[in-house]
Amino acid sequence: MGAIEVSGLTMAYGEVRAVDDVSFEVADGEFFGIIGPNGAGKTTTLEIIEGLRRPDSGEVLLLGERPWPRNPGLLPRIGVQLQASSFFERLTAREQIHTFASLYDVPRTVGDEWLERVGLVDKADTRVEDLSGGQHKRLSIACALVHDPEVVFLDEPTAALDPQARRNLWDLLSGLNDSGRTVVLTTHYMDEAEVLCDRVAILDQGRLLQLDSPQALVRGLRRSTRITVPGDAAGLGGVPHVERLEQTRDGVEITSAQPGAVLDALAGLGRLHGISVTSGTLEDVFLEVTGREYRA
Template sequence: MPYTIEVEGLRKRFGNATVLDGVDLQVQAGEVFALLGPNGAGKTTTVRILTTLLAPDGGTARVAGHHVVREPNAVRAAISLTAQEAAVDGMLTGAENLRMMARLRGAPKGIADDLLERFDLVEAAGRRVESYSGGMRRRLDLAMSLVQRPQVLFLDEPTTGLDPRSRRAVWDAVTTLADEGVTVLLTTQYLEEADRLAQRIAVIDGGRVIEQGTAAELKARIASEVLELHFADRSQRIPVNGPDDVRRALEAHPDAERIELHQPSLDDVFLAVTR
């Protein structure tokens, strides 16, 4: 079955620094896929290549069936990008930003009002965006990506730096889009976000995909449980498989004051696979 996003051996260098060292990804139609990794892992570079903003040095990438280097306009017609930095025009009002995008996308004008409503920006519609809060900018940014429903939506760290309320608004929007059949590729440093939104997750570090699967698969892959040891001044989490591991861990840490047994979280996966 053809994938909506298909990436093979993607490579990119900036000067002497290898940023992508052979990234492989397959994202199915209608799926929410999370690219999870620390700062500098290559998440943004991957997104920039997939959205035609950057040419790769090697490897191939197809989005919505089109080659990102050879058919950039066909890719652009199928995608929308919400980048890390809110891509809004501060000198225009919220409504003007949306109307501008509608004209550029050839979408009906009325869509601007619908989106203002949907993203709770009706009151701020006539104000210049430079006066918006970070959360409002982000909501407008997302709305601007949706003047025409994209086949694939790229979200590069959509909730970094947002307050909990705005974060929830972004999450709700992603869930709604996924229900409507939009394929979403999002990057995040937040495991909770990946766990909550994505059907499948790729952990990326040092320019390579080091783990890929559903949240449950990734968690199961490191251990069946995680033992949390609490000391007087700190705590430590150790992946364990069965009572023998627990016994060994306790013998190695006789000063532990209290213990808990958890299901592995994505944090455990993240710490176990990234170095």
């Protein structure tokens, strides 16, 4: 039995099916990602698993127990970082995490340790409203983890953060399941899911479209590799297995399904210096599966 088992999950708001017959499992100790466009059903799915919403149909087992009706026995075993976290007004970062620790009968020293782990010791006496966006996110994650839960739910933890804050938070998130903790993450950032997650579920319009490791999903694209060679196309006419050769402002872009043969030929021509090689990414998979039309 895995940490989470979801079977035939369905939930509608009026005529809109936010979750439409979704089934998947999350293994113990897995870092599991749920990605999808706006309105895909990610947050609703997460809230059902957490026991915050009652599904119209289907079944959820969280650590072997049903989360709905609200299951008090599960609360100390899970940690939840919501999309928009709320803190008690006018309390400092230290007072906030001490308050969360007391709710679970956890010593204050453990809260202090978590402030250190998330890099907020120097902000311990700062009120939450004076923290930056990245610091606020790190504190919310620390509060969700202060009681050492077995399963952690993170709903878009890096949304609206600048690139530096996102990367710093990745370092924290990547270590969350080092000790066997299960992590479930929703995100809009494909690079984030590709770096952090063992497996990724792609949702759109409430339905599960793809589920596999990021690497396997990218391999399934069978997309040609793009190789950019500095300079012009002189002498490149004899390179084998070229599907397309195009002059761009960055050089010559070669598209090929057999990049190894192309690179061998470029080596023979002495044209390897400064080249760049681009293959498929999880973002390519996402766009191929969900489409490119604008989502409000």
